[in-house]
């Protein structure tokens with residue numbers, strides 16, 4: 088299976104700008120990308136990062152076997168166009184999966200289960216209506232990202248009479264877009280992964296106040 092991981096390499100994760108500087112957002116985005124690539128490789132696939140700007144895999148601190156399985160291609164077109172250019176165009180083309188780079192909770196098992204689906208279109212929706220991952224074998228299916236793209240993709244699949252499955256996965260439904268999503272990384276992330284370590288290194292920790300869980304951040308001067 089061909090696995091595409093789109094990556095916005097320049098000024099990523101702008102919705103986190105209220106809690107992270109531009110450099111910190113870039114560091115977190117790259118940490119999540121490295122975790123996702125590792126999970127994809129451990130699920131048995133060889134991912135291609137489709138990056139908006141040059142990206143040297145050697146700078147992602149990937150373990151050697153993972154690094155060897157990852158390739159990077161630069162495509163500065165908008166997300167939808169860059170992905171559509173890589174979906175199957177004929178029945179003979181290889182099935183293609185698209186896995187977003189900000190799925191900080193993705194594991195090899197959840198991705199292997201996604202890749203095992205054999206519907207013409209399989210979608211792992213995000214909790215706010217996006218399309219966190221999908222697997223496409225139908226040659227007429229094309230994506231249209233942003234907004235409630237999950238609903239749009241279901242409609243596109245219906246319009247071309249493609250068989251459609253939706254994956255019910257807490258881990259794949261969790262993309263890290265907004266400050267409140269950082270809680271999920273700290274609660275459910277594997278502490279051996281880069282994204283939880285990155286957030287903790289930046290001074291973030293879980294905080295429970297009045298019975299509600301959020302994140303707090305230590306001032307830089309008080310961090311170890």
Ligand SMILES: Nc1nc2c(ncn2[C@@H]2O[C@H](COP(=O)(O)OP(=O)(O)OP(=O)(O)O)[C@@H](O)[C@H]2O)c(=O)[nH]1
Pocket residue numbers: 092093094095096098099100101102103137138139162164165166169186187188189262264
């Ligand atoms: N190749 C490519 N990937 C993109 C582009 N825009 C977003 N992505 C990637 O697509 C996935 C989902 O994007 P978003 O969640 O919107 O990520 P983002 O653009 O870094 O975040 P925001 O600035 O907060 O919208 C992530 O893997 C991004 O890295 C793009 O124009 N081209």
Ligand SMILES: C[C@H](OP(=O)(O)O)C(=O)O
Pocket residue numbers: 166213215216217218219231232233234235236237262264
């Ligand atoms: C690209 C977009 O991502 P989100 O804005 O939902 O993170 C989508 O899934 O359509």
